[in-house]
Amino acid sequence: MSANLYATPEDAETAFYDAIERADLEAMMAVWADDEEVACVHPAGQRLIGLAAVRESWRHVFANGARLRVRVSHQLCWNSALMAVHNVVETLYLGDDPTPHGPMHATNVFIRGANGWRLLCHHSSTASEAPTSESTSTTHTLH
Amino acid sequence: MSANLYATPEDAETAFYDAIERADLEAMMAVWADDEEVACVHPAGQRLIGLAAVRESWRHVFANGARLRVRVSHQLCWNSALMAVHNVVETLYLGDDPTPHGPMHATNVFIRGANGWRLLCHHSSTASEAPTSESTSTTHTLH
Numbered sequence: 001m002s003a004n005l006y007a008t009p010e011d012a013e014t015a016f017y018d019a020i021e022r023a024d025l026e027a028m029m030a031v032w033a034d035d036e037e038v039a040c041v042h043p044a045g046q047r048l049i050g051l052a053a054v055r056e057s058w059r060h061v062f063a064n065g066a067r068l069r070v071r072v073s074h075q076l077c078w079n080s081a082l083m084a085v086h087n088v089v090e091t092l093y094l095g096d097d098p099t100p101h102g103p104m105h106a107t108n109v110f111i112r113g114a115n116g117w118r119l120l121c122h123h124s125s126t127a128s129e130a131p132t133s134e135s136t137s138t139t140h141t142l143h
Numbered sequence: 144m145s146a147n148l149y150a151t152p153e154d155a156e157t158a159f160y161d162a163i164e165r166a167d168l169e170a171m172m173a174v175w176a177d178d179e180e181v182a183c184v185h186p187a188g189q190r191l192i193g194l195a196a197v198r199e200s201w202r203h204v205f206a207n208g209a210r211l212r213v214r215v216s217h218q219l220c221w222n223s224a225l226m227a228v229h230n231v232v233e234t235l236y237l238g239d240d241p242t243p244h245g246p247m248h249a250t251n252v253f254i255r256g257a258n259g260w261r262l263l264c265h266h267s268s269t270a271s272e273a274p275t276s277e278s279t280s281t282t283h284t285l286h
């Protein structure tokens with residue numbers, strides 16, 4: 001889908017949220033694994049399976065026209081050689097409005113292939129409340 | 144936490160949903176990895192981090208007294224040597240009432256350790272609608 005090479009799961013995750021911020025559908029789809037059955041669960045509760053359905057859902061999101069920025073915090077990372085899973089808190093901002101929306105909880109699953117790390121699954125859902133502490137990040141490497 | 148050994152991610156997942164059905168807190172906690180920072184996102188939107196918080200949340204769920212059964216369907220599985228991720232549809236039943244509740248989308252993350260496969264992360268959220276096709280299961284093994 002793209003010549004972009006993400007050397008780490010973090011690079012792929014950054015590219016994912018950058019694509020949202022730029023409402024760039026091609027950049028968004030370049031982040032997803034193209035050789036696996038990918039899945040995306042949106043906060044409204046739809047589960048999309050496969051690249052075509054995932055693309056169509058993001059096309060709809062971006063077609064709304066509202067610029068969307070996502071600040072990621074409170075990251076938990078579990079990394080192994082071929083797969084990595086991040087569980088994060090997403091805070092959303094619309095346009096230039098500094099009012100935070102959400103937060104959301106997201107689980108992002110990445111795989112390492114011939115072209116680096118790609119997104120396999122994004123599961124996002126509404127959080128009940130804002131996290132209680134400031135931004136933290138915890139990484140576990142599994143041996 | 145337990146001498147239970149789950150030979151596959153599927154075994155650990157089955158034990159997880161069995162523990163819910165039996166409202167068995169010790170069986171529930173035996174499924175979770177005890178050497179990692181585990182995370183559990185409940186459908187109401189709370190994120191619990193660490194075994195003590197996860198235990199307390201399930202103690203609350205089970206203390207409600209309502210017997211809860213979960214039917215798992217529409218499973219997507221991504222398996223590697225040390226980690227596995229399942230994205231499933233959960234349909235809930237309360238007591239002996241055959242009325243289905245939910246459905247929910249759940250992402251379950253497993254790691255393989257010295258004592259077999261354990262649950263690292265369970266992220267469950269309300270689905271917008273029932274899946275359109277009958278129960279399916281798809282497994283990808285990553286090389």
